[in-house]
Amino acid sequence: MSKQKPSLPKxxxxxxxxxxxxxxxxxxxxxxxxxxxxxxxxxTPAMENLSxxxxxxxxxxxxxxxxxxxxxxxxxxxxxxDLNSSKDLLPKIAEKGLRYDLTVPFARFVVMNQHNLSFxxxxxxxxxxxxxxxxxxxxxxxxxxxxADAIGTDSLLCxxxxxxxxxxxxTLLQAKKANSLDYSIKINNRKILSGxxxxxxQKGKETDFAVAIDKLxxxxxDKVKEELSSKGFDQAAIDKLxxxxxxxxxxxxxxxxxxxxxxxxxxxxxxxxELEEVLNILDSFGMEVPELELDITLARGxxxxxxxxxxxxxxNVKMGSISGGGRYDGLTDNFGLPNVSGVGISFGVDxxxxxxxxxxLYPDNNITxxxxxxxxxxxxxxxxxxxxxSSLRNAEIKSEIYPEPVKIKxxxxxxxxxxxxxxxxxxxxxxxSGKLALKNMQEGTQEMLSTDxxxxxxx
RNA sequence: GUGAUCGUAGUUCAGUUGGUUAGAACGCCUGAUUGUGGUUCAGGAGGUCGUGGGUUCGAGUCCCAUCUUUCACCCCA
Numbered sequence: 217m218s219k220q221k222p223s224l225p226k227x228x229x230x231x232x233x234x235x236x237x238x239x240x241x242x243x244x245x246x247x248x249x250x251x252x253x254x255x256x257x258x259x260t261p262a263m264e265n266l267s268x269x270x271x272x273x274x275x276x277x278x279x280x281x282x283x284x285x286x287x288x289x290x291x292x293x294x295x296x297x298d299l300n301s302s303k304d305l306l307p308k309i310a311e312k313g314l315r316y317d318l319t320v321p322f323a324r325f326v327v328m329n330q331h332n333l334s335f336x337x338x339x340x341x342x343x344x345x346x347x348x349x350x351x352x353x354x355x356x357x358x359x360x361x362x363x364a365d366a367i368g369t370d371s372l373l374c375x376x377x378x379x380x381x382x383x384x385x386x387t388l389l390q391a392k393k394a395n396s397l398d399y400s401i402k403i404n405n406r407k408i409l410s411g412x413x414x415x416x417x418q419k420g421k422e423t424d425f426a427v428a429i430d431k432l433x434x435x436x437x438d439k440v441k442e443e444l445s446s447k448g449f450d451q452a453a454i455d456k457l458x459x460x461x462x463x464x465x466x467x468x469x470x471x472x473x474x475x476x477x478x479x480x481x482x483x484x485x486x487x488x489x490e491l492e493e494v495l496n497i498l499d500s501f502g503m504e505v506p507e508l509e510l511d512i513t514l515a516r517g518x519x520x521x522x523x524x525x526x527x528x529x530x531x532n533v534k535m536g537s538i539s540g541g542g543r544y545d546g547l548t549d550n551f552g553l554p555n556v557s558g559v560g561i562s563f564g565v566d567x568x569x570x571x572x573x574x575x576x577l578y579p580d581n582n583i584t585x586x587x588x589x590x591x592x593x594x595x596x597x598x599x600x601x602x603x604x605x606s607s608l609r610n611a612e613i614k615s616e617i618y619p620e621p622v623k624i625k626x627x628x629x630x631x632x633x634x635x636x637x638x639x640x641x642x643x644x645x646x647x648x649s650g651k652l653a654l655k656n657m658q659e660g661t662q663e664m665l666s667t668d669x670x671x672x673x674x675x
Numbered sequence: 676g677u678g679a680u681c682g683u684a685g686u687u688c689a690g691u692u693g694g695u696u697a698g699a700a701c702g703c704c705u706g707a708u709u710g711u712g713g714u715u716c717a718g719g720a721g722g723u724c725g726u727g728g729g730u731u732c733g734a735g736u737c738c739c740a741u742c743u744u745u746c747a748c749c750c751c752a
Contacts, residue, residue: 221725226743276750279676317752345752350676352746359752427750517751537752564752593710628712643710657712 227349227357238578239569243342245388246362246563249381250340255364258339260321262346266313272320272550274423274519280347283310314346318363319520319560320547326367326558327551335368335556354535354567363541365560367548372490375524375543376497378561379403382528382539383505385563395575398531399538401507404514405491406521406542408474411484412460412512415477416453425449426515433513437461460512467495467510474512490523520544526561530571538567588654588674589636590617591627593643601642604652604667611671631657638674 224230231239247257263284270278283306290309298305315321318341326337342362349355364381366374382401390396413425424447428440441454463473471488478484491510498505516525523543530538541561548556572578590605592598598621608615618627624641631639641653641662651664654673665673 223725223743274750280750347751349751350749351744355751361752540752562752567752591711623709624711625708626712630712632712639712641711645710653711655711660711660713662711 225357227351227355229356229358235569238572239565241578242389242565242568242572243360243362246385246565247340247342249384249388250362250364252384253338253364253377253381255338255340255366258322258325258341259343260315260318260325260341262314262344263312264315264321264324266307266311268324268551269313269316269320272520272547273316274517276517277316277519280349281316282314282346282348284312284314285310286312315343316347317345317518318343318361318562319365319518319544322363322365322367322560323544323547323558324551326556327548327553330553333368336366336371336374337368338364338366340364354570356566359567360565362563362565363560365558367558368556370557372493372524373497374559375403375490375494376501378526378541378559379494379498379505379508380501380503382526382561383503383507386507386528389568389572390577395577397533397571397575397577399507400509400529400531401505402509402511402514402527402529403491403494403524404511405487405524407483407487407490407523408478408512409487409515411478411481411487412457414481415479415484416449416456418449418453421447421449423519427517429513430515430517432461463512467508470510470512471495487523494524516540516542518542520547522546523557524559533571533574535567535571535574537564538571539563585614585634586616586636587614588638588640588670589627589631589634590615590640590642591624591631592618592621593624593641594621597621597642597644597647600647601640604640604642604670607667607671608674611675613671613674640670 266281266283269281273280286309294305294308298308322339322341326333340363342360344358344360346358349357351357364378379401386397386399409426409429410422413419413422418425425444428443428447431443432440441457444454445451459477460474463470465473471492475485475488478488498508514525514527516527521542522545525542526540527537528539529536539561541559543557543559545557546554547558548554588608590601590608592601598617601617605615605617618630628639637657639655639657641655646652646664649664650666652667652670653662654665654670655662
């Protein structure tokens, strides 16, 4: 018998108590904001039928889906010739997959429950998703997304509220003011991108255009032009983009500049009008959002977006986007429910965790642990301690008793390791007098108090 | 998917041109302290050097494969 060392699948992690406390802080913050804006919680299964997932995320996305092998004798349904190609084999041996994001399962949920839902339907959903990616900085194979989506309305109020929610979440997360997260909420509209492609006479090449222009801040204008050229955009068309690359100023000024480039494109102008309306609504709220930045080059990879798109980028930490979203018109169409538009946002908890960790932004007293530990010298004291414990818990004081009356030193060490601030020591003298020793672990001081006095003190 | 990179005690890491019994710090356990943690002091336990092959009289060290880590590209939260 050889003992095997346990290990985790690539790109997955365990979380200890200290990490979970911080993660809960993030999750609770996001949840609080979602609820405040009228979103209701739902959950969907970890696995979906592959037919639901495939074809929604683009070719790259399909490759990153985790597939689940069919149960039983899965080979019995295959032919010898299927073994020649993974493409032929796959659908015969796997019909389920792990969810890749929360938006597509949500669209499925909406279609399946359309007759029970009241539209517009606003839901939030906080669950893990899985991607068969190669792990690297800020990239895991299992990670949590926190989505809020509003479906069944075209109102641009939803877009505006998304901006407000993003701002509120990141304001609340920065409980510790010593450092701060410098971030931008980037916004754009897929219709503007489509309009640009149309305006330069390259209609049909939207995807290549989006992929290339999205890299602008990373690789620069020249490289983007090179990439466009290599994707078959002719030089005259590329040159027409120069005014776009030159756009600067505040959000309103940028919008005006884009409009002039898009004069010939109906869809492009629709995009700029939508963005303008979002800015107007934000003004009506009377909220200043200096983090909001119109970025004509923002594209985002997911292929289902059709209107506004969002992305939140940290500026003082090297990390990809920590939040993203946008409007999608055709997602429920895939499942037989046309003409339903949705818009949503997703926070990437794992990346936000890494960013807050790097900037040391967690509040100091984030630990919700035991407040008092009862220790006992012998069995009689321990039995007495159970009554005390019961009283403490009835008074809603987080408390525990060391499970056995072992050496007091060991019990003390346990309290110390677990950072329990108070310890009650019970021995024969304490039982006799009814006054228990309450030790303050931080000060090292100790006083004799009755159980009631202890409860009043700790409450 | 492409290209690099890492792996030695619970943890972070040393380990010479290949050469006896693989070290340190921190942590852990025991005691100094039979009614008290965190400090101090003394002692102790703990490693088939990621895994599997190969070269060699001899491999932690060299070669190959594989898994894992980290990172860039592609793409993405």
